[in-house]
Amino acid sequence: ITLASPVPGVLDFVTPKEGDIVQAEQEIAGLQDDVVEAQRNVAKKEAENDVEKRYAVKAAEVAEAELRKSVEANRRLRNSVAAVEIERLQLAAERARLQIEQAENQMEINQLRYNEAEANLKTHHIRAPFRGTITRKFKSRGEAVRQGDPILQIVSTDEVKVEGYVTVLDSLRLKAGDKVEVQLTLEGFVQKEPFEGVLTLVEPKVDPIRGEIRVAARVQNPDNVLKAGLTATMKIIPQKGEAVQTTQLSR
Structure with a gap:
């Protein structure tokens, strides 16, 4: 089969020569990936960042505590806290709970972006699909390639x-x-x-x-x-x- 470039770019390396035997999953060619690797690293940091969620959880705990205290005060002494204040505290507690959901949703989005960046990085690295012999070498290091351009031809001999x-x-x-x-x-x-x-x-x-x-x-x-x-x-x-x-x- 012919191994083609999954994406356009410039070849950073093409390791095997014609006649070389390569192993399954061996990395045999790669495109320059400095930019996409940096993008992957940024996406990884964002995916690992849970500060917003931790803050939202703490804010929700405080809002719930304030609401409980006001409700308890009214239970002990009727109308010691105005009804409008109770409603405000209930709204604040609900908003805090929604902020937790929003933070969790953002973390999921960040994880998906990281997965996308990781997949994009992998497209810049070409591996042998099986153990075989390289029968043709179409491209060399430093050459620009378009998506679909052939790089190597490999034949299974096992x-x-x-x-x-x-x-x-x-x-x-x-x-x-x-x-x-x-x-x-x-x-x-x-x-x-x-x-x-x-x-x-x-x-x-x-x-x-x-x-x-x-x-x-x-x-x-x-x-x-x-x-x-x-x-x-x-x-x-x-x-x-x-x-x-x-x-x-x-x-």
């Missing part, structure tokens, strides 16, 4: 796709998930054990030229022996009945 054909009758006994065994037909190559894999496709239509059904499998490739362009035979082992041999197979 597992390969193989294709072949079976008769229509044989295809009726096959389904995705059946085990397969692949044997290379390479002159001079001695293969002790077949390459094992799993059937991934039994095409639902007949090939108009061959009159057969195309099948495909994912096959384990230890030591990177299986390579593009090689021919082989594949035995498909269905859950019921005898094994099916492909009539033609290519990697």
Whole structure:
């Protein structure tokens, strides 16, 4: 697959060379990210800031205490606190409670902004989606790229796709998930054990030229022996009945 730039920018580094083997999740290229990293750091500080909420909680405690004292005073001595003052204190207590909600809402917004800034920063770092070999290097450090510009091409070698054909009758006994065994037909190559894999496709239509059904499998490739362009035979082992041999197979 081709790894492209998720965002426009200037390449800060492109680590691997053509032919290098990289590991899954290895960081292999990155765009200059000073500005977006600073934005992320600011958003992080804002997300961690709970001063407004703590102040609102304290203010609410004071407002509730003042209201309770006035209500208690009226309970002991009727009309010692005017009704309009009680209403004012009730309003102040309610406003203080709403300020807590407002502070909590702002904290949630700040957290979302931080998440957005963190996600934006990650788009400036390109990681290998799987273990594989770098087959093409399109860009180098210092080059400007647009969104979607190809940077590297990587090919998985741990597992390969193989294709072949079976008769229509044989295809009726096959389904995705059946085990397969692949044997290379390479002159001079001695293969002790077949390459094992799993059937991934039994095409639902007949090939108009061959009159057969195309099948495909994912096959384990230890030591990177299986390579593009090689021919082989594949035995498909269905859950019921005898094994099916492909009539033609290519990697």
